[in-house]
Every structure is written in structure tokens, then in C-alpha cells.
Amino acid sequence: xxxxxxxxxxxxxMVGKNCFAIASDRRLGVQLQTIATDFQRISKIxxxxxxxxxxxxxxxxxxxxxLVFRHKLYxxxxxxxxxPETFASLVSAILYEKRFGPYFCxxxxxxLGDEDKxxxxxxxxxxxxxxxxxxxxxxxxxxxxxxxxxxMFKENMEPxxxxxxxxxxxxxxxxxxxxxGWGGHVYVVTPTEVKERILKGRMD
Amino acid sequence: MTKxxxxxxxYDNNGGSCVAIAxxxxxxxxxxxxxxxxxxxxxREYSKICKLADKCVMASSxxxxxxxxxxxxxxxxxxxxxxxxxxxxxxxxxxxxLSNTLYYKRFFPYYSFNVLGGLDNEGKGCVLTYDAVGSxxxxxxxxxxxxxxxxxxxxxxxxxxxxxxxxxxxxAVTPLVEAEAIDLVKTVFASAxxxxxxxxxxxxxxxxxxxxxxxxxxxxxxx
Numbered sequence: 001x002x003x004x005x006x007x008x009x010x011x012x013x014m015v016g017k018n019c020f021a022i023a024s025d026r027r028l029g030v031q032l033q034t035i036a037t038d039f040q041r042i043s044k045i046x047x048x049x050x051x052x053x054x055x056x057x058x059x060x061x062x063x064x065x066x067l068v069f070r071h072k073l074y075x076x077x078x079x080x081x082x083x084p085e086t087f088a089s090l091v092s093a094i095l096y097e098k099r100f101g102p103y104f105c106x107x108x109x110x111x112l113g114d115e116d117k118x119x120x121x122x123x124x125x126x127x128x129x130x131x132x133x134x135x136x137x138x139x140x141x142x143x144x145x146x147x148x149x150x151x152m153f154k155e156n157m158e159p160x161x162x163x164x165x166x167x168x169x170x171x172x173x174x175x176x177x178x179x180x181g182w183g184g185h186v187y188v189v190t191p192t193e194v195k196e197r198i199l200k201g202r203m204d
Numbered sequence: 205m206t207k208x209x210x211x212x213x214x215y216d217n218n219g220g221s222c223v224a225i226a227x228x229x230x231x232x233x234x235x236x237x238x239x240x241x242x243x244x245x246x247x248r249e250y251s252k253i254c255k256l257a258d259k260c261v262m263a264s265s266x267x268x269x270x271x272x273x274x275x276x277x278x279x280x281x282x283x284x285x286x287x288x289x290x291x292x293x294x295x296x297x298x299x300x301x302l303s304n305t306l307y308y309k310r311f312f313p314y315y316s317f318n319v320l321g322g323l324d325n326e327g328k329g330c331v332l333t334y335d336a337v338g339s340x341x342x343x344x345x346x347x348x349x350x351x352x353x354x355x356x357x358x359x360x361x362x363x364x365x366x367x368x369x370x371x372x373x374x375x376a377v378t379p380l381v382e383a384e385a386i387d388l389v390k391t392v393f394a395s396a397x398x399x400x401x402x403x404x405x406x407x408x409x410x411x412x413x414x415x416x417x418x419x420x421x422x423x424x425x426x427x
Contacts, residue, residue, distance in 0.1 A: 143353035143354055144353050144354065144356070144357040145357075146354050146399040147351070147353065147354025147355055147356070147357055147358055147395060147396060147399065148354075148357045148358050148361065150354070150395035150396075150398050150399055151358045151391060151392060151395040152358070152361075168361055169357075169361075171361075172357040172358065172360050172361035173357045175357065175360060176353070176356055176357045176360065
């Protein structure tokens with residue numbers, strides 16, 4: 001029994017022209033049984049920063065609660081929102097605190113930094129950051145996502161085209177993974193608005 | 205005192221990826237030419253593709269020693285068939301032979317993940333995909349090997365082969381022209397080479413159509 005494959009998940013974040021997209025599947029399972037088909041894996045930290053957590057769902061929830069707490073404290077002290085790069089470092093530090101008894105999660109962080117420059121990163125369960133210029137993936141469907149994103153990604157995509165690309169890559173990848181699926185949740189974030197869309201794919 | 209476990213395995217994984225796409229009157233079979241063991245590269249120029257019969261070609265990834273043994277077996281059986289029937293084996297016939305040969309070693313399998321491609325008796329492209337013990341299925345396209353998890357979702361997206369569960373039964377043959385299929389294969393291997401460490405060096409393509417068999421090569425990433 002693999003702990004990272006207990007609940008099943010698929011997460012992807014992609015960079016576009018002055019925008020980014022972050023998407024996840026919607027299945028929550030307990031090994032082979034599906035428990036929920038509307039599970040939220042992506043959470044908003046603030047208007048320009050989103051966090052997706054794949055892996056063990058209980059650890060994802062706990063981690064999310066701790067990070068929201070830390071961000072609220074930061075907002076009180078600094079009277080401003082955290083920059084995505086800073087938040088990524090915070091997540092990395094919190095994960096490494098548990099180096100010898102880790103949270104079984106792989107986070108995907110996506111946000112708009114200074115001058116509306118999109119920022120994406122992922123890390124392993126003990127906080128090793130991977131900054132990418134194009135896309136990052138996480139979850140049980142990660143290998144499929146790597147293949148699909150690598151083939152479909154183009155630089156400087158506009159928000160609408162980025163949405164199409166991320167959606168196609170996500171749906172194609174989760175269809176080859178039995179532990180993720182039941183539709184998709186896609187957020188496309190530009191400096192002016194956040195568009196949240198639900199995808200209907202193979203419901204199995 | 206715990207029971208002693210064997211620390212020697214008869215198998216090894218030499219990595220690599222194979223893809224095959226069937227068309228209305230052609231079949232494209234492709235594989236990379238890298239052979240590795242663990243984190244090392246043994247050679248950059250190893251062909252994983254073998255011509256079994258006139259219109260039937262097999263690409264195999266996995267343990268290349270077992271693949272070689274399997275190819276030898278099939279070649280021998282094909283020769284016997286030719287002596288007895290005075291003709292080449294057709295692709296569907298070879299498909300069944302491969303399945304039986306693999307299952308024969310059900311309890312000490314050939315560590316070989318095969319994709320068979322060719323033209324069937326009517327000249328239409330056919331691709332069959334196998335597991336290590338001979339379970340097989342006729343499909344419109346398939347991939348096997350270390351890069352297959354990266355390649356398959358993209359092929360699904362581009363080729364949308366209908367499910368065998370659909371009624372009325374739909375053809376498992378792809379509505380792409382030969383040039384488009386070749387382009388797709390090249391794209392897919394370029395992407396797989398980026399993210400899979402066992403795929404790369406060179407791509408070998410074999411294209412079978414009514415005119416015969418031809419080979420093409422394309423350079424891939426060498427890292």
C-alpha cells in the first residue's frame with residue numbers, strides 16, 4: 001500500500017502570457033473506492049496566489065490550514081499579501097520542519113508576482129523546490145501529465161488558449177490514471193480577474 | 205533469523221519506448237535506439253524493431269536479452285510455417301503466434317513489452333499491443349516501455365480511438381494520413397525524451413504500406 005497513492009490526485013500549473021492556470025481533478029478516493037467527486041484540491045491564499053495540494057488528503061487539509069494561518073499572521077504584521085516566491089519558501093520550510101516524519105503531500109504553487117509576472121513551482125514532500133518556467137505537475141497522474149504537457153505546451157499563450165491547453169492535458173492524463181478523474185477544476189488567473197471553470201470528463 | 209531472500213534477479217530493464225499507429229492503408233512503428241541499465245547507457249544505437257514477416261513488424265521494450273530470444277523463436281516458427289504453407293505469415297496470424305509464445309512461458313515470462321504492427325489481409329493498418337505474458341488487443345495505436353505513461357495520454361488526445369465497448373462496433377483504425385502520423389510520432393518522442401531519462405538518442409521509424417517497408421531516422425536528445 002503506497003501512501004501517496006491512497007487518495008489519488010492530479011495537479012498541474014502552467015504559465016501563459018501575464019497569466020497562469022492551475023488545474024486539478026475532482027476525485028477523492030480511499031484506494032479503489034471513490035468517496036467524493038467534488039473534492040477541492042486547489043485553494044486560494046489570496047487573489048493572486050493559489051495553492052494546490054496532492055497526495056494524502058488529510059495531510060493536504062492540515063497543511064492548508066497551517067499555511068492559511070501563517071499567511072493571515074503575515075498579512076496582519078506586514079499589512080500586505082505574500083509574494084508567491086516568499087510563500088513558496090514558507091511552504092518549503094514548513095515541510096522540512098517535518099523532515100523525519102513528513103506530510104505526505106506534494107504542493108503546487110501558482111501566483112502572479114511583481115509586475116504581474118506569473119510564478120509556478122512544485123516541491124516534494126520534504127520541501128525541495130522545483131521552479132519551472134513552463135509547467136509543473138503533481139499527483140498519481142504526474143507521469144501522464146508530464147507527457148501531455150510537454151507535447152501541448154507553447155510559450156506566451158493567452159488566457160483562453162492556456163485554458164484549452166491545460167484542460168486537454170489534464171483530461172487526457174487523468175483518463176489514463178484510475179485513481180484520478182471525475183472531472184476537472186481549472187483556475188485561470190490574470191492580473192484583472194480569476195476565472196474558475198469545472199470540466200466534465202470521463203466520470204470514472 | 206529472517207528467511208534469506210534472493211538478491212540476484214534473472215531480469216533487467218533496458219528501458220526505451222515503442223509506439224505504433226495504424227492507418228487506413230499504412231502502419232507506423234517506432235522505437236528509440238537507447239539501451240540502458242540502471243542509470244548507465246549501454247549503447248545509443250540499438251534497434252528495438254524486428255521484421256517478423258513481409259508485412260509484420262514488432263517493436264519491443266523491456267529486457268532486451270529476452271526480446272532477442274523471443275524474436276529468434278518467432279523467426280524460427282515463421283520459417284517452419286513458410287515451409288509448411290508455402291507463404292508468409294499474415295499479421296493476424298503472427299499476432300496469435302506471439303501471444304501463444306509469450307503465454308508458453310507464463311511462469312517464467314519473457315520480460316518483453318511488445319507492440320506488433322503491420323497490414324492485415326485486406327491491406328489495412330493494424331496495431332496489436334501485448335503485455336509480458338501474451339494478453340493482446342487490436343487497437344488503432346499503442347505505446348509500450350518506459351515512456352508509455354507519458355506518450356499514451358497524448359496519443360489518446362490526438363487520435364481518440366473509440367472504445368471497444370461501443371455499439372455499433374467502430375474501426376480501430378486511425379483517420380490520419382501517413383505523413384501526419386509520422387509527424388505525430390516524431391513529436392511524441394521529442395516530448396518523451398525531454399522527461400523520460402531512458403528515452404532518447406535516436407528515433408527509428410518503420411513505415412509499412414502497400415509499396416513495401418521503409419525506414420526513417422530522427423535525432424533525439426542525447427542527455
